[in-house]
Amino acid sequence: MSTSTEAPPLTFPKTPVPPNGPNPLGEGKKIKTAAALVIGDEILNGKTKDTNSNFFAKYCFELGIELKRIEVIADDEDEIVEAARRMVKNYDFVITTGGIGPTHDDITYASIAKAFNQPLKYDEETLKRLTAHASRRPDIQNQTPEQKVARERMALFPENAEVIFVGEDIWVPVCRLEGKLCIFPGIPSLFQRLLAGLTPYLPLPDTRPFRYLIHTSLPESSIAPYLTTLHERLKPEKIRVGSYPLLRLGVTVSLIGEDEARIREIGEEVVREVQGKVVDQTDATGTPKPV
Template identity: 35%
Template sequence: MSASPAQEIVTAAVIVIGDEILSGRTKDKNIGFLADYMTAIGIDLREVRIVPDELPRIVEAINVLRLRCDYVFTTGGIGPTHDDVTADAVAAAFEAPVVEDERILAMMKERYAEGELTPGRRRMARVPKGADLIDNPVSGLPGFHIGNVFVMAGVPSVMQAMFDGLAPRLATGRKMLSKTIEAHRPEGIVATPLGEIQDAHPGTAIGSYPYFDGEIFSTRIVIRARDADLLEEAAADVEKMLEGLAKNDKTS
């Protein structure tokens, strides 16, 4: 894994492409995987967009997010059908022509018998001129990347294998640390003092997540920070706050 000594925070965005996701016919499984993976290696996922198979919408999302984040990862829209337009959209975003990549064509000719390499299948060899390839150890046909935009398959098993191979090539930042504390009381009780603790610890991010355990409403408090000392200081204040609430419970 390459480090990023000059940049403590490395950011990313994900663009999920496909009408089938927006219609509900296909349930996305890629966002959660990428979010977990990037958090583990030190990349902050800042934004996710789900866009239809419409070239102008994909181009717009790419151009906005590639300027806003260090990396943009796309999933979907690189298959053999007419509505698989991701390659065209990425090429348009970078103002590059679309070409048939000879490396991908060679893979296809090894995979398909003569006469089986249909025009539809040849569409999967189309990439923006100058793009590098992303290895696909599952089904063979690669994704590609140009600039800071990485284009991967939409099928979860294929995308995950692609990202596994891609991850060691990515710059990473300082990892976000986290600590979870059970409040054992409803969110409304801890909301105000949590806000005060957050204000006192600007180097941290404190979230509260209510849930019902079948008997009582409770809250999980999650503290996040890149500095271990800051994390522990904020956690200690949260524990102290909860101890104070517990004492009030006993005396009331």
């Protein structure tokens, strides 16, 4: 086992980012909307808690992409085909997570190939990296031919997929189909690294939203009439007003828009009107903390 740990780490070049190269959405177009397809029986039967979709939601928000929908479906070909086709039709950026391992329940690559009427084909560069990676693992080196075939299923991609290597130290690439749909593994740490690595390859929007959170201990019904008026008033400016009660701990009001100065200005008004205070924007999942 010792040789594997003593050898220098394997690295492979990333796929070059086209400087002004082809945009998969078409010249000048940017990603506006997104959807996530989480594939896995283990999420639906409660064995595993999905964390990838929340990570993706934050990722989209920070980049100015509007995440419109998250769906969790079973390891089922018909379900994957239907959802993949519909999402690619409706949104600019679609990701799938899960179902790309070597076992019988890993059917994502094959199902996506079917969804877009493509045969499956081994990707030579992925095979090369996979094999180099395996050469460092004694527990993989002596596999039987059947085990090798199972392993190489992880390099069997839809024929027309773009194969994008986004990390020098990760042999798994991101496959992109139709310029939109990107296939990711389900393992959270790997998902997160690959998603972060994919960013330079995406035609991102030019602007990013700013979020302002105000907490009040008033009951939600007491601030509702003001918020309704505010919501109507801010519609023309495309500022979104949200209201999120915490059980017996008051309400967090959220303002989201692109013009930070304007959001801060409205924020001051909201603080006065709801007798609230500005709270931490990075810890918005639980009880709010003052900034």
